[in-house]
Structures are given as structure tokens and as C-alpha cells.
Amino acid sequence: MIKKTIGLSLMSLALLSCGSKQYLINVNQPKESVRVSSITQKVGISNLTLPNYLLKYQIARQKENHQIEYLSAHQWADRLDSSLKRELIAYLQSYSSNQEILNYPWGALPNLSVDITINEFIALDREIVLDATVKVYHHQSRRTFIYPINEKENFSGEDADIAKAMSHTFTKLSHKIANILAKKR
Helix, strand or coil, X not given: CHHHHHHHHHHHHHHXXXXXXXXXXXXXXXXXXXXXXXXXXXXXXXXXXXXXXXXXXXXEEEEHHHEEEEEEEEEECCCHHHHHHHHHHHHHHCCECCCCEEEXXXXXXXXXXXXXXXXXEEECCCEEEEEEEEEEEECCCCEEEEEEEEEEEECCCCHHHHHHHHHHHHHHHHHHHHHHXXXXX
């Protein structure tokens, strides 16, 4: 009886996962023509904080009256908190002259620590909205610099296009962070 129940549960889970499409956020590496100057400091990405609705595997979409709908047929293939941080580090490394962009607090003490709070990152009717606060702490001067960043990306409005538009929007955020870090000396 227990084997039958476990078997049916596993089969149900397999059927549910087959019906959904899985997506990853992919940050496009910058073209040579849009690259900023090099990041010369050792940088530690300490935190990337997301709203709770982004910690679920189902892609979230905002409906009218500030309601969030979770799209069971469209899911993230990986947790966004870890995948966004990983993609950001890879993107920033392409700007680094010394390739020292770290997942802080691991490794040696960096010159700059970056703390990113994503306040909103969601699909509306035909637009992706990303609102973030980037805090850069300069260890030598013991000063914190705060940068509000707001990005928007239009898309078709189709559920299947949300992940691609979110990737484009996160790439814009990553580019702005690279610009900020390249100017820090």
C-alpha cells in the first residue's frame, strides 16, 4: 500500500513537471562597443535580496489591484536569489581588469562590498519593472554610497516572453552596477 502511494505521488509529480516550461535568467555579456572602463578594485557581492514572490519557482506576474498571479506553467529552473547573484558576478567579471569579483564574504577582504536589494522585479501587462537599491561600501574610506536604479522593459505581454524580458532588464541593472564600480577608485 505504501509503495503504491509513493509510486502514484512520484508519477503525479513527474506529470506536473512535464507540463511546465522552465526558464533561466541569462545576462547577456556586453558587446565591446558598450563596455564601460574596467573595474580595477577587488569587489565582493555580499547580498542580493529579493522580494518573497521571487523566491518561488513559479514565475510571478502582477495583475490589477496589486494582486500577484503565479504561472504554474512557467517556472524558474533555479532559485532566483542564487542565479541572479551568479549571473551578476559573471557579468561584472567581464569588466574587471583583475577578475576579482567575489561572492563575499568568501575569500579575502575586497576593496568594495556591494549589497543589492531588489524591491520590485515583476511583469505587468506588457512591461517588466525592476526597482533596486545598490549600496557600495568602500572599505578603505569606510563610506557607503547608495544608488537607486529603476529599469523597465517592454515585452509582448505573453507569459512565455516574461523570462526573456526579465533577462534583458536584469542585464540593464548589471550594466549600471558595472558603471558604478568602474568609477570607484
